[in-house]
Amino acid sequence: xxxxxxxxxxxxxxxxxxxxxxxxxxxxxxxxxxxxxxxxxxxxxxxxxxxxxxxxxxxxxxxxxxxxxxxxxxxxxxxxxxxxxxxxxxxxxxxxxxxxxxxxxxxxxxxxxxxxxxxxxxxxxxxxxxxxxxxxxxxxxxxxxxxxxxxxxxxxxxxxxxxxxxxxxxxxxxxxxxxxxxxxxxxxxxxxxxxxxxxxxxxxxxxxxxxxxxxxxxxxxxxxxxxxxxxxxxxxxxxxxxxxxxxxxxxxxxxxxxxxxxxxxxxxxxxxxxxxxxxxxxxxxxxxxxxxxxxxxxxxxxxxxxxxxxxxxxxxxxxxxxxxxxxxxxxxxxxxxxxxxxxxxxxxxxxxxxxxxxxxxxxxxxxxxxxxxxxxxxxxxxxxxxxxxxxxxxxxxxxxxxxxxxxxxxxxxxxxxxxxxxxxxxxxxxxxxxxxxxxxxxxxxxxxxxxxxxxxxxxxxxxxxxxxxxxxxxxxxxxxxxxxxxxxxxxxxxxxxxxxxxxxxxxxxxxxxxxxxxxxxxxxxxxxxxxxxxxxxxxxxxxxxxxxxxxxxxxxxxxxxxxxxxxxxxxxxxxxxxxxxxxxxxxxxxxxxxxxxxxxxxxxxxxxxxxxxxxxxxxxxxxxxxxxxxxxxxxxxxxxxxxxxxxxxxxxxxxxxxxxxxxxxxxxxxxxxxxxxxxxxxxxxxxxxxxxxxxxxxxxxxxxxxxxxxxxxxxxxxxxxxxxxxxxxxxxxxxxxxxxxxxxxxxxxxxxxxxxxxxxxxxxxxxxxxxxxxxxxxxxxxxxxxxxxxxxxxxxxxxxxxxxxxxxxxxxxxxxxxxxxxxxxxxxxxxxxxxxxxxxxxxxxxxxxxxxxxxxxxxxxxxxxxxxxxxxxxxxxxxxxxxxxxxxxx
Ligand code: ADP
Numbered sequence: 001x002x003x004x005x006x007x008x009x010x011x012x013x014x015x016x017x018x019x020x021x022x023x024x025x026x027x028x029x030x031x032x033x034x035x036x037x038x039x040x041x042x043x044x045x046x047x048x049x050x051x052x053x054x055x056x057x058x059x060x061x062x063x064x065x066x067x068x069x070x071x072x073x074x075x076x077x078x079x080x081x082x083x084x085x086x087x088x089x090x091x092x093x094x095x096x097x098x099x100x101x102x103x104x105x106x107x108x109x110x111x112x113x114x115x116x117x118x119x120x121x122x123x124x125x126x127x128x129x130x131x132x133x134x135x136x137x138x139x140x141x142x143x144x145x146x147x148x149x150x151x152x153x154x155x156x157x158x159x160x161x162x163x164x165x166x167x168x169x170x171x172x173x174x175x176x177x178x179x180x181x182x183x184x185x186x187x188x189x190x191x192x193x194x195x196x197x198x199x200x201x202x203x204x205x206x207x208x209x210x211x212x213x214x215x216x217x218x219x220x221x222x223x224x225x226x227x228x229x230x231x232x233x234x235x236x237x238x239x240x241x242x243x244x245x246x247x248x249x250x251x252x253x254x255x256x257x258x259x260x261x262x263x264x265x266x267x268x269x270x271x272x273x274x275x276x277x278x279x280x281x282x283x284x285x286x287x288x289x290x291x292x293x294x295x296x297x298x299x300x301x302x303x304x305x306x307x308x309x310x311x312x313x314x315x316x317x318x319x320x321x322x323x324x325x326x327x328x329x330x331x332x333x334x335x336x337x338x339x340x341x342x343x344x345x346x347x348x349x350x351x352x353x354x355x356x357x358x359x360x361x362x363x364x365x366x367x368x369x370x371x372x373x374x375x376x377x378x379x380x381x382x383x384x385x386x387x388x389x390x391x392x393x394x395x396x397x398x399x400x401x402x403x404x405x406x407x408x409x410x411x412x413x414x415x416x417x418x419x420x421x422x423x424x425x426x427x428x429x430x431x432x433x434x435x436x437x438x439x440x441x442x443x444x445x446x447x448x449x450x451x452x453x454x455x456x457x458x459x460x461x462x463x464x465x466x467x468x469x470x471x472x473x474x475x476x477x478x479x480x481x482x483x484x485x486x487x488x489x490x491x492x493x494x495x496x497x498x499x500x501x502x503x504x505x506x507x508x509x510x511x512x513x514x515x516x517x518x519x520x521x522x523x524x525x526x527x528x529x530x531x532x533x534x535x536x537x538x539x540x541x542x543x544x545x546x547x548x549x550x551x552x553x554x555x556x557x558x559x560x561x562x563x564x565x566x567x568x569x570x571x572x573x574x575x576x577x578x579x580x581x582x583x584x585x586x587x588x589x590x591x592x593x594x595x596x597x598x599x600x601x602x603x604x605x606x607x608x609x610x611x612x613x614x615x616x617x618x619x620x621x622x623x624x625x626x627x628x629x630x631x632x633x634x635x636x637x638x639x640x641x642x643x644x645x646x647x648x649x650x651x652x653x654x655x656x657x658x659x660x661x662x663x664x665x666x667x668x669x670x671x672x673x674x675x676x677x678x679x680x681x682x683x684x685x686x687x688x689x690x691x692x693x694x695x696x697x698x699x700x701x702x703x704x705x706x707x708x709x710x711x712x713x714x715x716x717x718x719x720x721x722x723x724x725x726x727x728x729x730x731x732x733x734x735x736x737x738x739x740x741x742x743x744x745x746x747x748x749x750x751x752x753x754x755x756x757x758x759x760x761x762x763x764x765x766x767x768x769x770x771x772x773x774x775x776x777x778x779x780x781x782x783x784x785x786x787x788x789x790x791x792x793x794x795x796x797x798x799x800x801x802x803x804x805x806x807x808x809x810x811x812x813x814x815x816x817x818x819x820x821x822x823x824x825x826x827x828x829x830x831x832x833x834x835x836x837x838x839x840x841x842x843x844x845x846x847x848x849x850x851x852x853x854x855x856x857x858x859x860x861x862x863x864x865x866x867x868x869x870x871x872x873x874x875x876x877x878x879x880x881x882x883x884x885x886x887x888x889x890x
Contacts, residue, residue, distance in 0.1 A: 011103040013060035016040060019093055019108060027089040027113075032106065034099075036070040037092070044069040050086050051079055080112065081122050084177075087193035089113040114193045115178025116246040118148050118359060125300035125349060127307065128152070132176035133237040134167065135202045135230055136185055141167045142230035144238050145174050149355045151252035151537065153238075155231045156259050162679070164189065165268070166261060172269035173311045180237050197237060204229035207236020214239050214253055224258035231258055251358040254534060265313035265631050266648040270672060274651040274687075275624055276581060277310050290625060293580050294634065296554045298341060300349045301540055302547025309548060313631035315645055317566050323549070323633025325389035328563055330553035331635070333387070340383050341550050347373050350540035358530045360523060364418050367407045367529075370536075374404045377539065380546065390549070396542035398535045410525050418518045427521060430514040437507045441467070444499065452478050459500070467504040468494035552634045559583075561635035564626070569644035570600025570682065572627060572718055576639040579622035580629070583637065592756040593639070596623050598718040600644075600682055603739045605712055605719040609726055609763045610743030611770070615756040616722035617653060619743065620687045623720060624649050627685055646718075647683035650676040652691060669693070673707060682716040689722045701725050712737060713836060729762030734839075 009017075012033075020029045020043075028047055030037035039047045040058075048055035048069040058068045071079045076092075083090055090112050097105040112122075115131030123129055132145040141163045144155035158166040168189035171179070178193040182202045188194065200206065208220060211232065215223075225231040235256060242249050273281045280288015291310055297303045314320050330337045348369035356362040357370075377399035384394040412420045419427055445459040454475045461467050465487055471479055472492045483495035496504075529536070555561065559580070576593035583591035592615075597603055608616050626636045630643045652672045673691055680686050691707055692700030704725055711719050712735045721728075729740045742763035744755040752770035769789065773782045820833060 008061050009064060010061040013064065013066075015103060015106060019091075019106065023091050023108070023111070024089075027091050027111065028083065029091045029093055029108070030071075030076075031093045032073065032095050033070075035073050037073060037076060038068055038070040040066050040068050042067075046088075047071075047083070050088065051082060077119075077121050084112065084114045084117055084122060087114055087178075089193070089195070111245045113178050113195065113245060115176060115180075115195075116148055116242065116249060117177070118246070118249060118355065118361070120352065120356075123149065123352075126303035128304050130174050130176040131178050131180070131238060131241070132171070132174060133180035133202075133234040133241070134171075134185070134188055134190075135182055135234045135237065137204070137230040137233060139163065140228075140230040142228070142234040143167055143170055143174075144231065144234035145176055146238050146242075146253070148242070148246070148249045148252065150351045151254055151355060151358065151533070153235070153253055153255065154257040154259055155225070155235050156261060157228055157231050158261070165675070169266065169268045170261065172272065173267070180241055182237070195241070197241065201237045201240040202233040204233045204236070207233045207240070210236050210239050210243075211256070214250060215256055223256045225256075228258065248359045248361070251360070251530065252355055252533075254537075263312075263315060265315060265628070265646060267311075267313075267628075268650070268675075271649055271651045272311075274653045275621055275628070275649070277628070278307065280581070288581060290581055290628075293559075293584055294551065294555055294629075296551040297547045298345045298550070299347050299543065299547050301351045301544035302344075302551065304351075305541075305544040306548045306551060309632045310628070313628050314633070315631070315647060317568065317645060320566050320631055320633050320645075322389075322392070324563055324566075324635075326387075326393065326549045327552045327556065327633060327635060329387045329389040330549055331556050331563075334557070336383055336386070337550060337553055340380065340546065341554070343376050343379050343383070344543060344547055344550070347376060347543065350543065351537065354533050354536040354540060357526050357536070358533050360526050360530075362526055364411050364413075364522070367411050367525075368413055370529075371404045371407050373543070374400050374539070380543070384546075390546070393542050393545055393549075396538045398539045400532060400535055400539070403529055403532055403536070406525060406528065410521070418522050424517070424521050427514060427517050430510050430517060434507055434510045434514065437503055437510065441500075441503055441507075444503070445469075452480060454478050460494075465494065466496075466508070467500050468496055469500065470494050556635035559637060561629075561637050562640060564630040564636045564638075564641040564643050566630060566643050566645060569642075570604075570718065571642055571644045572596060572598040572623060572646075572685065573640075573642040574623065574626055574636075574638045575641070577622055577626055577641070578637040579618050580625055580637045582618050582622075594619055594622075594756075594758040596758075598623075598685075598720070600716055600718055600737075602737065604716065604737035605708060605721055605735070605739070607708070607728055607731065607738055607740045607762070608720065608722045608743060608758065609724065609729060609740070610722075611745050611752070611754075611763070612724070613774070614743035614745050614754050615758075616743050617689055618756075619758055620651075620653070620689055620720045620722055624651065624685060624687055645683070646685045647681055648679070649685045649687070650680055650717075651687045651689075652676060653687060653689040670703075673703075677707065677710055677715065680711070680715045680717040684715075684717040686711065686715075686717045686719040688719065690724065691721070692723075692725065701727060704728060705731065708738065709735065713832075726762060732762075 016029075016031055019031070020040075023029060025042075028039060028043045030039060032038075038044075038058075044055060044067040047053070051069075051071070053069055053071065055067055055069050057065050059065050080090060091108045092110050092112070093106050093108045095104045096107050113131075115129070117123060117129060128147045129149055130145045130147055132143060134141065134143050136142075140157050140159040142155060142157040144153075146153040156170060158170075171188075171190045176190075176192060178195055179188065179190055180195050180197050180201075181188055182199045183196050184199050211220060212218065217223075220226055220232065225235070239250070239253070242253075267275075267277075272278070276289045278289045278291050279286045282288070286292050291307060294310070295303055295306055297306055314323075330340070348366075350370060350373045353362060353366050353370050353373075356366055377397050381394055381397055381399075384390045384397075410420055410423045411418065421428060421431075441459050445457065448459075448469060449455060449457045452475075454471060456472050456475065458470045459467065460470055468486050469483065470489075470492050471483075471494075476493060479493075479495065483497055485493065486496050487494040556563075574596040577596055578591050578593050596606070598606060608619065610616055622637075626638060626641060627643055627646050627649065629636045630641065631645065652669065669691065673688070676686055676688070688707070692702075692704035704721075704723055705728060708719075708721060708728065708731060711717060711721075732738050732740045739760070740762040741758050741760055744757045744759055744763075746753050746755065747770065752774060769782055769785045772785065773779070
């Protein structure tokens with residue numbers, strides 16, 4: 001703004017514009033004016049809309065009227081929470097001098113962004129709050145994240161063709177409140193608050209120096225990122241941003257960790273949603289999610305850790321077994337479990353408390369809460385002593401007696417004072433002088449009563465008016481002449497004297513000094529405790545882990561879960577499995593348990609048919625959920641389970657329109673299916689529900705069949721494929737590792753009854769009309785539909801199998817052959833392709849139902865040779881574990 005243009009502005013307006021210009025335009029500047037925080041111009045418009053408050057305007061100088069919206073100062077925290085929740089960044093500008101003549105001095109005292117909030121009242125206790133940074137160096141994408149309340153600081157990098165998808169999945173898992181991004185990078189797959197920083201902040205060498213300085217190390221080698229400039233750059237940007245916006249949070253950073261995705265079961269964002277891990281995708285409520293069923297934790301830190309467990313199921317059998325051992329030990333000992341639970345119940349959030357200690361914002365009450373936590377540690381250790389499976393956890397628990405002693409010796413629990421008498425001699429001396437001055441005041445009161453003869457004369461104190469002598473109205477004629485008037489009340493008048501003023505001076509001065517000294521001593525104690533933050537955090541983490549184990553054990557006992565067996569096989573064998581969330585909402589005993597016997601070498605693909613509402617999706621999901629539960633180290637809702645560790649779960653469930661992204665349902669369905677086909681491995685678990693539904697029947701059927709075949713021949717992943725295309729059942733005759741199942745329903749007296757029982761074989765009917773009837777379609781419409789169906793049945797040729805459907809006919813076959821780049825194929829690939837084409841040709845000659853008798857050999861291009869088992873040698877649906885027993889008995 002030019003001098004001339006701003007000449008007619010009021011000083012307040014000019015001050016506002018100057019301050020506003022110091023922060024990025026997207027930061028709301030809350031400008032304190034008296035009892036309100038005001039916003040102006042565009043900020044006002046944005047805030048009024050976000051908070052549903054009135055947008056007004058205000059005149060700032062002649063002819064300058066600007067939009068304005070304000071919030072009362074006492075309600076700041078509530079509004080701040082809402083603003084941050086909506087992704088706003090906020091700069092809070094306070095009045096720094098007392099209002100008087102001229103303009104009040106103002107300055108920004110803090111900037112709060114969604115990722116740098118650390119005030120407990122603005123945070124959700126059971127969720128971590130992460131600030132993240134993403135950057136790209138050549139082909140490598142890195143993501144660093146820090147929880148500014150606990151100091152957890154880590155980073156991961158991805159490269160190769162799938163780097164973007166992997167980054168997206170990791171961002172979805174972490175769910176940062178705010179993500180930093182270099183200005184030169186765009187198109188981040190993340191919808192939360194983005195903060196764009198100068199590319200300089202991401203410069204690897206600068207970042208490395210900054211990290212070393214902040215983490216107080218001379219080399220980054222121990223953090224595993226010496227050859228990972230992208231990781232260093234992302235982590236450095238996080239630190240640079242904290243330095244600028246919230247330097248007090250930097251003290252929290254004590255370590256840093258580089259991790260890789262290869263240790264965890266991969267779940268992409270869609271799969272997390274489809275499986276309702278944290279909340280029910282359809283209802284959006286927490287109650288509809290798996291977490292709500294599992295979460296019987298007693299502390300906020302335990303609840304946060306359980307959430308992280310669910311986000312990162314493990315792959316390492318030994319690590320999973322170690323968790324299961326701990327849960328088992330607690331399941332087996334109910335009295336001890338209850339005692340441990342009681343011991344940790346209502347313990348404070350020691351993790352975030354330590355965070356506040358490091359930031360210097362902890363209160364006396366926080367420190368007392370911390371001593372309660374630490375004093376509980378010996379009890380925990382004593383209880384854990386009898387449980388060998390929990391010894392690793394116990395060894396992390398540290399009672400920190402010297403910290404407890406320091407806090408208890410130093411901090412009072414009385415209101416008003418911070419530091420206990422006897423802790424600090426200088427403070428005691430100051431406080432003594434205050435007390436003796438106060439005693440002298442009592443003497444003064446007595447003296448004055450005697451001198452004036454007013455028996456009701458009182459010496460008192462108010463914060464605003466200071467010390468006074470109060471004389472009731474009837475005695476006013478007795479007031480000595482040297483009394484100076486101070487304040488008139490209804491029934492009394494207050495005075496002061498030179499002597500009283502002198503005392504006041506001494507007392508206030510000493511009190512001020514004492515308060516200041518107290519603050520200093522308190523800050524010193526916080527620093528001393530911060531020096532032990534590593535031990536405090538390890539102890540807090542161990543309590544959180546114990547809380548999670550106790551919760552998992554409690555749920556296992558209450559809901560009748562069993563310990564799963566885990567191994568490196570390709571099996572998923574579940575006896576009498578249940579859906580943990582659905583069984584929870586149904587009346588006890590109403591959920592029908594079902595078995596599952598998937599095996600990459602035997603029943604690799606289960607093709608499941610059955611009418612709508614029969615329970616197909618529920619069945620698919622329950623198997624994935626059992627797998628996830630097993631791999632986080634939880635017991636599972638079943639009577640027995642053996643899980644060959646799954647590396648990744650893919651889902652393609654239901655037709656969810658993503659109209660906002662401008663994609664048709666069918667396109668989305670195909671994009672998701674393509675991702676699965678490209679990325680699934682033999683170790684993966686694939687759930688496909690109604691693939692091909694979004695397009696015409698012929699297309700849909702052809703696509704569904706082609707997808708099944710591809711999974712069978714090329715991927716080898718354990719697959720559950722729910723479909724309403726009954727025609728696909730025939731595939732069980734040509735694909736040796738595919739079995740057909742159906743979810744039973746029976747018609748009784750014209751009513752459809754769902755048995756929810758998964759049984760071998762395909763279902764012959766879809767009962768669509770019956771389901772429509774159940775849904776309340778007018779009877780006349782249903783009757784007409786039935787009539788049409790009967791007519792259609794009469795017209796259908798006897799042998800209308802899929803092989804007659806169009807997309808599989810010769811032209812597609814020739815085109816495929818023509819497209820082969822024969823010269824570049826390896827002999828193995830060529831052999832595999834030839835085998836496939838031969839199969840297709842065979843199918844073109846005879847319908848699927850009448851397959852050639854010879855079973856195909858395994859194509860050599862598969863990663864490991866498949867063991868082919870025919871349907872004849874494999875009794876289709878005997879409970880797997882019972883079968884094992886049978887074999888053993890024989
Ligand atoms: P589909 O995918 O076949 O259309 P869903 O899996 O959505 O069917 O199940 C429909 C409803 O049936 C569910 O909401 C649930 O209430 C009930 N249900 C599903 N499976 C079971 C079961 N095993 N036992 C009892 N009720 C079930």
